[in-house]
Amino acid sequence: xxxxxxxxxxxxxxxxxxxxxxxxxxxxxxxxxxxxxxxxxxxxxxxxxxxxxxxxxxxxxxxxxxxxxxxxxxxxxxxxxxxxxxxxxxxxxxxxxxxxxxxxxxxxxxxxxxxxxxxxxxxxxxxxxxxxxxxxxxxxxxxxxxxxxxxxxxxxxxxxxxxxxxxxxxxxxxxxxxxxxxxxxxxxxxxxxxxxxxxxxxxxxxxxxxxxxxxxxxxxxxxxxxxxxxxxxxxxxxxxxxxxxxxxxxxxxxxxxxxxxxxxxxxxxxxxxxxxxx
Numbered sequence: 001x002x003x004x005x006x007x008x009x010x011x012x013x014x015x016x017x018x019x020x021x022x023x024x025x026x027x028x029x030x031x032x033x034x035x036x037x038x039x040x041x042x043x044x045x046x047x048x049x050x051x052x053x054x055x056x057x058x059x060x061x062x063x064x065x066x067x068x069x070x071x072x073x074x075x076x077x078x079x080x081x082x083x084x085x086x087x088x089x090x091x092x093x094x095x096x097x098x099x100x101x102x103x104x105x106x107x108x109x110x111x112x113x114x115x116x117x118x119x120x121x122x123x124x125x126x127x128x129x130x131x132x133x134x135x136x137x138x139x140x141x142x143x144x145x146x147x148x149x150x151x152x153x154x155x156x157x158x159x160x161x162x163x164x165x166x167x168x169x170x171x172x173x174x175x176x177x178x179x180x181x182x183x184x185x186x187x188x189x190x191x192x193x194x195x196x197x198x199x200x201x202x203x204x205x206x207x208x209x210x211x212x213x214x215x216x217x218x219x220x221x222x223x224x225x226x227x228x229x230x231x232x233x234x235x236x237x238x239x240x241x242x243x244x245x246x247x248x249x250x251x252x253x254x255x256x257x258x259x260x261x262x263x264x265x266x267x268x269x270x271x272x273x274x275x276x277x278x
Contacts, residue, residue: 002032003111005103005172006086009037010076014094015045017216020136021094022053026060030103035092036084038064040076046094077168077191078184087119087175091168091191097136097214102127106172109206114174122177122203124196126154126170130211134218143167143215148274151209157201158259160193161247162267166205168192169213177203185253188246194254201256243267 007025011018025035037050054061064083071079077091088110090103106125113123129143140146153159154166168191173181181198184191199205244264251258 002030003088003107004086005030005033005088005090005107006084007033007035007090007092008077008080008084009035009092009094010040010073010080011037011042011046011050011094012040012073012076013042013044013046015042015049017095017134017218018046018049020097021092022049024096024098024100025092026057027100028098028103029101030107033090033103034060034062034086036062036064036080038076038080038083039066040072041066041070072187074184074187074189074191074194078182081178081182081184081191084178089173089175089178091171093169095216095218096169097132097216099212099214102212103172105208105210105212109208110172110174113204113206117204119174120176122180122199123174124166124177124199124203124205125172125208126166126196126205127208127212128210129167129170129213129215132214132216134216136214136216139217142211144209148277150270150273151207153270154196154205154207155200157197157256158263159266159270160197160200161250161258162263163270164190164193164196166192166196166207167213167215168195169215171195173199180255186249188249198254198256 039047039050050063054063067079106127109125110123117123130138131140131143131146132138144151149165171192177199180202181195184194196205247258247260247263251260
């Protein structure tokens with residue numbers, strides 16, 4: 001039995017790669033899915049592409065009415081999450097490409113977790129990614145290894161506050177996870193960061209150590225995949241005052257504990273660990 005999965009697609013001027021991403025969805029081995037898309041005021045051909053697909057596949061593609069104002073990526077995804085109706089939800093970026101077994105493998109893992117924890121327990125399944133160029137040629141076979149990410153921190157919320165580890169386009173959530181994570185209240189934390197820290201506190205996160213998304217790098221990436229080295233970390237030092245402000249804002253806003261001092265010292269330790277990790 002295939003349970004219904006709702007794929008949430010936030011778009012903005014994504015015409016260059018949107019067709020390829022949509023084709024990767026239609027090539028999935030898991031076929032019981034629908035796409036819910038929300039455009040954030042595109043001025044290119046993005047809306048026309050979505051409307052063409054909706055006309056061809058009216059049972060598969062649903063479009064939200066345009067918002068009254070520009071939302072930005074984080075709040076556009078928050079809007080999609082609040083508009084969702086299915087028991088299982090996946091986040092989707094407009095410029096990536098999904099491996100054909102992505103939904104199937106993640107749903108298998110989700111159902112195993114629900115057997116153990118129950119459907120009313122917040123659960124998130126993520127995966128690794130392959131970093132690719134604009135033509136989908138592999139640059140790095142593993143995002144986790146290239147970025148020196150430690151999967152072991154995924155179920156410690158304060159560690160995820162310190163360092164966003166999960167990429168949104170790899171997320172599969174059950175309904176219980178959505179309930180504790182939305183609405184996203186502040187723009188200072190991207191949707192994947194906000195969701196993962198909440199699920200880590202209230203529920204459970206599982207990671208499939210396979211690259212199920214081709215993570216396309218191009219000039220318009222909102223977030224890219226930079227190499228971790230001394231120069232990169234040195235360039236980030238200037239962000240620490242803003243990070244501390246964001247953590248105190250999170251402490252006042254989110255429904256999870258935010259031990260700012262603990263987050264700060266873990267951030268320093270973790271970046272040092274990543275710098276020297278082979």
